[in-house]
Amino acid sequence: MKKAALIILFLVTGFGCTNFLDPEPVALLIDDLALNEAKDVPSVEIGLYGAFRGIAAPKVIAGDMTADMLIHIGTFNQYREFSNKQITSTNASAAALWGSIYRTIYVANFILEKLPGVPGVTEAERNEVTATARFLRGYAYFVGVYTFGAMPITTTSDLESNRNVPRSSVEDLLAFIDADYTAASGNALPEDPVNAGFVSQSAVLAARARLALYRQNWAEAEALTSQIIDSENYALVDDYSDIVLSDFTDESILEVGYTVNDDPGTDANYGLNDLFRGRREIIPSNQTVVALNNDEAGDRFRNISFDLSELGGVDNGWSVAKYGTADEDNNNIIVFRLGEMYLIRAEARAQQNKLFGSGSALEDVNVLRSRANGAPAVANSKEQVLQVIERERLYELAYEGHRWYDLVRTGRAKVVMTTFNTNWQDKFELWPIPLREIQYNPALQGAQNPGY
């Protein structure tokens, strides 16, 4: 009996063993293994695109809701702040955009640091991925500098240096963006990728054109846009509705890609189709409805839709039609498309006094007008042509996140916005730096944008 007991004790005791302490995670990949061989490169590049995609939705909110195109009727306070022009530094959209920008920059920096040391990668692939990383990093800073002003520049994946980094100057940032775009130019990127969800040579040209426009380098902007338009890689779609209802149209140069399976509607805070349709947090402002319902706008009226059953209380019954619902697979968000190139060229030409006739600003505008079956543009002076372009940008690029950036860079924000909402103040020409950044980054303390 004694023996039996001892055997039992021994057997039971035998269960102990130390490999309980080293379980393997099943859904996670350890850092050191993430980018250490050639086959990891495409995976991590997708991770970079995923980070970059996070910029797109909050940028639409920035461009259209900080301005006069959207109002809030839901429950999320961050959107109410934009709607009422009472934006504060605790705004969650500001933190989301800031975070997405630096997330993209982090992954780009991670790739740029690690890629040279990964064995077995072909020269062509190495160049292509490097160009992609530099281009997307440049674009992230571009969105940042025009949304938040002089942002901190981070160039490494090192935690210690990135958590204590001061604001740079706007000039340095613009030079940095220029350098990234230039490095991405040339033949490293494909001319014709799988689809416009990935970066092409033309995407870099388009980004440089927009940068030239924002920096008022008119001749450069005209030359770059002409290069894209003349290449005939892209064509305006015949029916403007296709822009609203479809992904990857013939005129799309770069768009962030979603599929039904990774639909943005699942992210209740920043999924556009959820905000515009699912939760109905945000709807078009009355002013925009009127503007789009206008002979000049023509088919661009399709950017919005009306539903009588929604009408009532503070709800005007109108919805943003772009991005559809979660089930409709048109939720990609445009970054660059040919239509915008015509508008950049029109503005660059107008500023160079190429106002009327062949090769003029008005001619470019009318290309878009006729495509949309809108009334042809008429103008008699440079002032009027610029007014026409401002309106045209509203119609053509509605809900693609341009309006506020356009009003600010053309110096028209104060005039337009104070008539829209009396709460408007000049400080709203930049978003506040998210409060948490100032709290947790010692180098940013006391460096908030003026007025916040």
Next chain:
Amino acid sequence: MKHLLLLVFSGLTLLLVAPTSSQAQSRVITGQVTDIDNFSLPGVNIYIKGTTTGTITDIEGNYRLEVGGTNDVLVFSYIGYLTKEMPVNVAATIDVKLEEDARQLNEVIVTGYSYVKKRDIIGAIASVSADDIKNLPVVSLDQALQGKAAGVQVTQSSGTPGGGITVRVRGNTSISASNRPLFIIDGVPVEDGALALRSFGGQNDNALSTLNPNDIESFQVLKDASAKAIYGSRAANGVVLITTKRGSKGAKTSVTFDVQRGVIDLTNKLDLLSSEELVTLQREAITNAGQDPDESGIIKGVTDAVNTDWIDQVTRQAIMEQYQMSISGGDEQTSFYSSFNYRGEEGVILNNQFLRFAGTLNIDHKVTDKLKFGNNLTISKTRNDRIKGDNFLDGVYSGAVKSLPYYFPFDEKGNIIGPGNSNYAGFPNFNPVGQAVLPRFQTNTLKVLVGVFSEYQFNEHFRARAKFSVDYNDVAEDQFEPSSTAIGGFLASVGGLGYGVNSTGTYITYINTNTVTYNQTFGDHVINATAGTEFLQRTETSNFVQGRLFPSDDFTYITSAGIVDAGSSDKVNSGLNSYFAEARYDYKEKYFASVTTRYDGSSRFGTNNRFGLFPSVSAGYRITNEAFFPKNTIVDDLKVRGSYGFTGNERIGDFAFLGTFASTTYNGVTGTAPANLENPDLQWEVTREANVGIDLSLFSGRLQTSVDGYSNLTSKLLFSQPIPLTTGFGSIQGNIGEVSNLGVELSVNSINFDGDFRWSTNLNIAKNDNLVKSLADTLPLFRGYTANGAGNTNIVKPGYPLGTFWGLNFLGVDPATGDAIYEDINGDGQISPDDGKVIGTAQPDFVGGITNNLSYRGFDLSVFIQFSYGNKLLNFSNTALLNSGEDINNNQVRKALDRWQKPGDITDVPRYELGNTQNNWHSNRFLEDGSFLRVKNISLGYNLPVRYVEKIKAQSIRIYGSATNVFTWTNYTGNDPEVSTLDGSTTAQGIDFFTLPQVKTMMLGINVKF
């Protein structure tokens, strides 16, 4: 179901009663049992030695027993008295006087891996026995601890049956790791907290509600280092040791039936506006915003034609019922305890209910005098029909509170109004009646808690014991929201054709514990030592699938879904390897000392810090055993004790120390994206604990008092530390900061009257000062809900306790403009989140409970009062229900009628203006005094006289009634001071956000023992 159960019960009764009644033999012995003062003793256990034949004395101490022959010996035993044996001989009447056991505290209690005499304890341990909780109609065993033990704060987060319960022992030690104590049932650390995968808006389920509280023999709450350091890296939050009932050796088989039935109501109902009042208010808000209310469609006499009381529409008087049968008994070799329990409890919200079936079988068997085997086995199945609440727009109670009274739940045909109906308010006022009744949110949990042990006594000094146990939990969630609900029918992203989710989670803990015990006595020196090893592995697997676009609402399972577009499957393992030892020494029961240590290795920590050592020392001194201490005074026991040691907390989730990439998709392609920053130095939190205490017993044990003071310092706090987003991440897991808890606990047990009329009082009060001593840097951490205009509702800041509220300082309403005035703290001429400040804390000054037990002959009355003083409660619901017209989607509380209306009005409610957020910014306007005193339970019982009891051959029959949450005194203006959304959060406790208040239960029961 009910009928079936009753049938089973009566069948079993017949089977079990029959054999005992057929043992009638030659003659009958009667007699009376009294104490030495001739007071009768009811309930004394009497049996014939060597048999299972026996009885107990009645109220007058009388007994009647049939015996076989003159050689029989009767054994009289009674708790607190010395057992006495009387030979029968030829007597017909045997009266017995039992002597009180001078060492009535010889009761031994479990302390971790060993036992100790209760009076010789030198650590801080609070005990709660089955008797203390027998009248409480509690669902889960953690709830039973509420108000019963000093320093143990138990908060029920809402009135949802089977819902989340927060248990804190001596305050909060941790910011982000778990603050729940370690629950150990018969040696097995069991799952606690939430098991279900899906969130229900702030209210969780409770793994401990799978167990039947009626099977509990005792709770020991280990509070100081000397008691709990033996649990090492998991002990910092205290340890609750739970012992289940077992059969006793040589006891007559007894069968107990217990039936309880009762009704449940809301404790309190919010006073909300009627349609007419609301329409007036909303028109004013619209007008103040410069708009025309008629254009907005809010029209007097039209809009307010309907006036629905939504809270009445979604609530009901609910029914609870419980049937319990238990059997226990044993002979010299084998003893057993077995029980079966069914409990059905409806929630006061329509369609909400909690059902539990639980069965237990515990067996002990002595093979030889040296070898013992035993097991414990509990199997339970619960079904929880849940409803959404709190922070969900489509929650039921939250929806009912917010819903506009001018909508109606039913159309003219009596059908529930849903999406597609023109009278459906839609976002954000979904019909809460439909939200309650139409979805299916069924959570089925199967729990099997099983263990076997063997024990071998080598000689009088050495004993070895090995135990192998498994805690198996399987949670299956079966959910469908038809097209007539908000998610299934309204949310465009779901597609309007139903939404189904099915998930399973399996949580299994395997544990093996092996101990060796050594006892030795050298004259007056007594040594007890224990050493052991423990190996624990936990496996967590989860699966989930989601489907949409069902052909119709008649198809409610995912097999019929048009799209199955989300699913996952995951597995996580974790492990703990431990070695521990303990040695106790006492000299003449006068001087005591002990040393404990545990060496733990945990898979959750970085490779650089995988193992940790947790030692403790303690000492005690019984002054009453000194020769110089005067004898025959009123003091019969006085002991001082102290302890010092270290414990840890390893509950931070798995793989937090690894820098990792996780799967991501973009544009239909799968890749990898960074998920977590690496920290190989990550380790457990360490709590340094010091405790001093005095135990005093007066008047022959009639007044017993314990006072404990402690000072605990937790360092290396596990924290997901926020870092600037410029790093590419929002946070990094680290060990930062220190939190201290300093406190005093008092418990008094007093027998005020004794004899026929007996009155005893148990009081416990605890005061705990919690303080964040330091963080990694000087920057505060913001927590809780996002708060408009102020950042967040809560802050973690050195110099302030955890649970500190943050916000603007509301100075009042400007009588000229009606706008809220906030203090411009930084003096920059404008109000911004930088003007936020600490506005209060959820930590109470003191908490406690008083239980008064009175009995007279067959009657007993128990009144249990619980209180909390000095804590603040954030009435966050009022940011929607008293919102100054920020939006017109929510009904308002009556206080809204006090709003500012015209220049000169003096009020503390700002004017109503549609769309104006500034008057509704988060400030101390929403913070209220959360102190309360609550009559938690009153119960009255009656033991039927023996003459009735004997007629059905029973030992005792008890009829009783009980009422919970009877009265509450509080200044809090919300629903209920005893609620907390964000169930279990430490940094954001004490927030009321549309939380279902506690419920009032009135119950009747009958307990029959054979």
